[in-house]
Amino acid sequence: MTRTVDAQSTDLGMGTVMTHRASGKYAEEALRAVGNEAVRLEELLSRFRPGSEISRINRSAGLKGEKLSADTYEILSCAIEFSRTCQGFFDVTVGHLVKLWGSFQNTSKPPEELRIKQILPLVDYTGLVLDPCEKAARLQKAGQSVDLGGIGKGFAGDKFLEVFKKYGVSSAFTNIGGNVVTLGTKPDGSPWRVGIQHPRLEDSLMGFVSVVDKAVVTSGDYQRYFIDSNGKRHHHILDPSTGYPAESGLVSVTIVADSSTVADALSTILFVAGMGKGLGLLRRFPGAEAIIVDMGLQVYVTEGLRNCFQAGEGINVMF
Structure with missing residues (x-):
């Protein structure tokens, strides 16, 4: 009879807190290997x-x-x-x-x-x-500089999944500072439930999305920001065309996709593009779905998530 081990770990890396859970015969070894992979990737990409x-x-x-x-x-x-x-x-x-x-x-x-x-x-x-x-x-130009902030953690999430699979893990959950990646179901066979942070209430959730074998990544104006002397919020998601924080009418975008890399990049892209253009771009990525929150805190959920998104109390949702 195969021995199944449930293991979890918490590490600091990539400028954030990372938590991992795994279930399988070699779960503990897999977690150590994932920790080593995080160090290796940071040394390459930071x-x-x-x-x-x-x-x-x-x-x-x-x-x-x-x-x-x-x-x-x-x-x-x-x-x-x-x-x-x-x-x-x-x-x-x-x-x-x-x-x-x-x-x-x-x-x-x-x-x-x-x-x-x-x-x-x-x-x-x-x-x-x-x-x-x-x-x-x-x-090509002197002074140019690459920054992988909008895609790096997503890429790492996909690499972590490769490590888990290498160790025969069939059920795993990784949270890289809010970038969530799931492998299979929970050990009991039920979907993973991933909470979506309320963008204006620190200890509250907009709702949950139930997923299996999916990545769930959120970009929001509440994650890193400051308020200037005029009371204006300046957040960290910059619009490459203006050089300023994006002003697209959105405060939060969550992407659910098969690939963590895709989910990470698309959450930034839709946030910068705004609702109309963003949903048009989303259609170019089959299987990717979105939960979008606008300035009025109205929540929009794409059709593919209708049966797996559960809104929090008092949250109005449009599909």
Whole structure:
């Protein structure tokens, strides 16, 4: 008889708290391997790590290309494809713009408009050129900078699933700072229930979505932000076309998809694009569904989630 082990762990990594649960004969070994995978990916992909491949690309901007590992080349290829497909609402070359805005903590005013205008021409994903033969990448303009904040945790979630499967785990749940990825069902055979944070009530949920083998990722204006002296909220999701926080009429976008990478990128893309354009773009990704909250706190849920989204008390939902 096969011994089944239920195990869980909590780690710090990728600038956030990560929690993992797994069930299977080698669940504990799988969790250790996932922890090691998180460290490996951060060392490859974080622009905050001077020795990472992303940092090497950024330092070589305008000078030369850099040979890459298979994982770094893969995520950059995905990022460029999202930018092409989604009309530039997503741009992986926002590194200097993100740095200019800072952490959105311990501040109460935005950067100077002149500085934003100076940096904006460097935000151009077409300047990130990949060489499929050499598995290399180069930034064409000096001063350009790659930042994987809108896709990196999603990519890591997919890689964690690969590790779980390698260890024969058939039931797992990973939460990377709010980016949730599920493998199979819960050990008892029921779907995983993932809570959707209320964007204006800190300890409250908009509702739950029940999922099996899905990723659930939310982008919202409440995650990192500051309020300026005029009472205006400035959040961390930047519009690559303006250099300022996106003003699309939305406060929260949750994507449910088979791929964590897709869910992560699309949550940002729809948030920046807004309701109308965003839903049009969503249709280009079969199987991806959305839960969208607008400025009036009206919740919109796409048809594919009708039978698996449960609204919280007092929450009005439109399908």
